[in-house]
Amino acid sequence: MTSIKVKELVAYFNQFERFSIAVSGGIDSMLLAYIANRFSKAKVKTVHAFSPAVPEAALERVKEHAKRYQWDLQIINAREFDDPNYINNPVNRCYFCKSNLYTRISEHSQGVVFSGTNLDDLADYRPGLEAAKEQNVKHPYVQVGIDKTTIYAIAKHYGLNQLHVLPAQPCLASRVETGIKINADDLGFINQMEEKTRQLLPEMKNIRCRITHQGTFLEIDVLPENTLFRGLSNTLSSLCEQEGRIFSGIRTYQKGSAFINGVAHG
The missing domain is CATH 3.40.50.620 (HUPs)
Known part of the structure; x- marks a missing residue:
């Protein structure tokens, strides 16, 4: 074929x-x-x-x-x-x-x-x-x-x-919730968060940092076990704090192409 x-x-x-x-x-x-x-x-x-x-x-x-x-x-x-x-x-x-x-x-x-x-x-x-x-x-x-x-x-x-072995990689703007204006600083921060996560979880296929009206979320395929989860959460929380951003937690990756009805996709 x-x-x-x-x-x-x-x-x-x-x-x-x-x-x-x-x-x-x-x-x-x-x-x-x-x-x-x-x-x-x-x-x-x-x-x-x-x-x-x-x-x-x-x-x-x-x-x-x-x-x-x-x-x-x-x-x-x-x-x-x-x-x-x-x-x-x-x-x-x-x-x-x-x-x-x-x-x-x-x-x-x-x-x-x-x-x-x-x-x-x-x-x-x-x-x-x-x-x-x-x-x-x-x-x-x-x-x-x-x-x-x-x-x-x-x-x-x-x-x-x-x-x-390259996972799907839609543009960084797809991580920003509809209605929040696109700016280069946000996109650079998204890339920084995802790269840091990729360093800590190199086997994780899908990694998305979402900037939403409720704060910044990280989405990954599978939530890691407790010790690794806490370490990742603390690292990302510190990154957000350094940039004056609200870290709202880690959740399971959702696939798609746009923020629709408050749900992240892409």
Whole structure:
């Protein structure tokens, strides 16, 4: 199945003479860039947009893979912080983010723009897909019927060891509850909290720091045993205290894509 889907993906790529891939640093877009650059006949450009909403680790991952596999990489400023609609953080914040992103990428690209959207994304609440549709962004994984499980399997098949163990990593702004304005300081703090948790719980797959109207929460897959739980809680509480923030506790991770009706997702 894996090899069949890769052949279908390459056949789709080869319909185009040139295209650009919006590469976030996550497994979906990174694998798309890998397959396109390695196997397609087209002229491929990879574009990464940096911003306070993108962890620095994602930027470094993109740069490292581009150097290793000789991608034609361009790094641009996403500039979504110039948009007050994005800053105000409505439920459809992702629409404004993606509108800015794809506009900026189109300014630096020739040919069609591809995203790493896969079949599983279509079942989730993703207003960014509407922005992609408006700007004629294509989704190769969707076109050939590839879901997240298959993406991980393909990455493993090609020995992309860093990618096939990479958990889902939506943008840092997705951790901020609807209605709380997006700012760079909050996003930097979110990244700091998650990185500290990752150091203490390296085996934990999903880690989210949520900034809510009730304070700052940490969400993880499984709550650790008492001693580790207390140590983690004390560490995160101290980090919050140093920044003048309220630490509201640790709770179980909830999956999704936006804060809706007071429930965190993404």
